[in-house]
Amino acid sequence: MLSNEQELARRTRRAFLALGGGAVAGMAGLGWLSAGPITEGDIPPNFRKVLGLNESVVRSALYSNNNLAPTFPASAIGKLKPNGEEGLEDELVAADWRLEIKPYGSAGVTQKLAIGDIKTLPLHDETIEFKCVEGWSTVTRFAGARLSDFTAKFCAGSERAVCIGMNTPDGVYYVSVDMPSALHPQTLLAWEMNGEPLTEEHGAPLRLVIPVKYGIKNIKRIGRIEYTDTRPKDYWEERGYDWYAGL
Amino acid sequence: MQSLELKHRLTTRWTHWVNFPVLSLMIMSGMWIYWAYDPYRIGFGDVTLLHMFPDWFYKLSGIGKKLSFGMALHFVFAWLFAINGIVYAIYTAVSGEWRELLPDAKCFSQAIEVVKHDLGLGPLPPQGRYNAAQRITYTLIILMGFGSMITGLAIYKPIQLAGLTSLLGGYQWARFEHFWLTMGYVGFFGIHVGQVIKAGWANLRSMVCGYDLPKGAADAQ
Known part of the structure; x- marks a missing residue:
């Protein structure tokens, strides 16, 4: 029969072995999570899988x-920092600007709209807290047309799409958004900010305002909109951020 | 022969030891996220005693600037942090161990005696599994864990959970609360490790294997 001291020593050995086993298992788990091919600046694919689970x-x-x-x-309105100049480098010639639309299921661009065409849609005005993925936020007032109204008028039927993709005229900046978020009643194609016409640094002549997403999805100077089955490429997703980026 | 004295049950030990690396990863990834917008400070009015965090801290810690990876890590390990905490809370509630943990009315006056004892100024008051100061502190830490989960959810989905976020004072207040709860853990960790070192090997061993020698025998050694 074991003495108390022997019994305790036996239990201590067993427990430390179990703890060590747990630590090894934990390290192996971390190794599994971090494994796989990683493109420069991106996160490991298994982390993406968990972010996909979070999204669902x-x-x-x-x-x-x-x-x-x-x-x-x-x-409550504050001064919104114009973060991000990607896609805004070319000089904007407002009169030449057109918005290209590629509706759901179409082979190519079917329409090129001028800003006047878009301004025929009902005007919506909202003062929301614009949230940057960096962690700061600024209360800002935006006015423009609901993306859902825009879709119904210019690309009826495209509501069935899975995703919407947008890019700047030069193609340098691009985002994609899931359809429910795109059709959210507060998602706007905006041309006014804080009661003034959008300035160039804030995305003139037309930008996306999508309060249910971080700022990274609120693309400035939209040149093209497409409705798709698959997920169009997304600038910040390629740079390691969660694709969904929903709030 | 007396049998060994059971100090900590299996679930308590495992959730404790799982929490240690998981919370460490949450704090590290939280630092990567906080770095991208770091407005908090200790100070009053225009006087800043300590900016959270000074440049030398970022340099010295070598923590680096990894917002995107920090967010990914945070939103993966948040699951483990929450599940582990919930398992512990349910276990403690169902097993009845909460009775030994929750502070009672006497604890608040006794806690002062415990602190005096730790400073070498008096005897330790009578106690059960945990002393009065431990009961208050450990209960507070569990509530803080719950607070971290709630404030974290409020920052994570401030629109889908807009009611919760506004209950916490809004998006930026929730972020502020989440940050300072974390600083609370860091402070607790320092004191906790100091106390564990002071308490000695038998105490640490009991947190790993669960047992200690019977009271009388230990005293006789």
Whole structure:
């Protein structure tokens, strides 16, 4: 029969072995998570898989187009930092600007709209908290047309698409967004900010304002919109950020 | 022969040791996220005693600038942090161990005596599994863990969970609360490790294997 001291020594050995085993298993798990081919600046593919799981949990359990971003009084409006100049380098010639549309299922661009065409849509105005992926946020007022109204008028039927892709006229900046978020009632194609016409650094003549996403999805100076089955490429996803980026 | 004294049960030990690396990873990835916008400070009015964090800290810690990877790591390990915490909370509630943990009315006056004892100024008051100061601190830490989960969710989905976020004072307040709860863990960790070192090997061993020698025998050694 073991003495108390022997019994304790036996249990201590066993427990430290188990703890060591747990540590090895944990390190192996971390190794598995971090394994796989990683493109420069991107995150390991298994991390992406978990972010994809998070996305499906959020989309099935939480997301609704009835969930609105809180709105604020005019007194709360701050000074929005014009973060990100990607795709804005060419000089903007406002009169020449056109928005190309490639509706769902079409082989190519079917229409090129002038800003006047888009301004025929009902005007919507919202003062929301614009949230940068960096962590800061600024209450800002935007006005423009709902992307859902735009879709219904210029690309009826494209609501059935899975994703929407947008890029700047030079193709340097590009985003893609899931369809429910694109059709959210607060998602706007905006041409006004804080009661003034959009400035160039904030995305004149037309930018996306999508409060249910981080700022990285709020593309400035949109040149082209396409409705797709697959997920069009996304600038910041390629640089290691979560594709969904939903709030 | 007396049998060994059971100090900590299996679930308590495993959730404790799982929490240590998981929370460490959450804090590290949290640092990567915070770095991208780091406005918090200790100070009053225009006087800043300590900016969170000074440049020398970022340099010295070698933590680097990894916002995107920090977010990915954070939103992967948040699952483990939450599940581990929930397992512990359910276990403690169902097993009845909460009775030994939750502070009672006496704890608040006794905790002062415990602190005095730790400073070498008096005897340790009578205690059960945990002393009065431990009961208060450990309960607080569990509540803070819950607070981290709630404030974290409020920052993660501030529109889908807009009610929760506004209950916490809004998006930026939730971020502020989430940050300072974390600083609370860091402070706790320092004190905790100091106390463990002071308490000695038998105490640490009991947190790993669960047992210690029977009280009388240990005293006789």
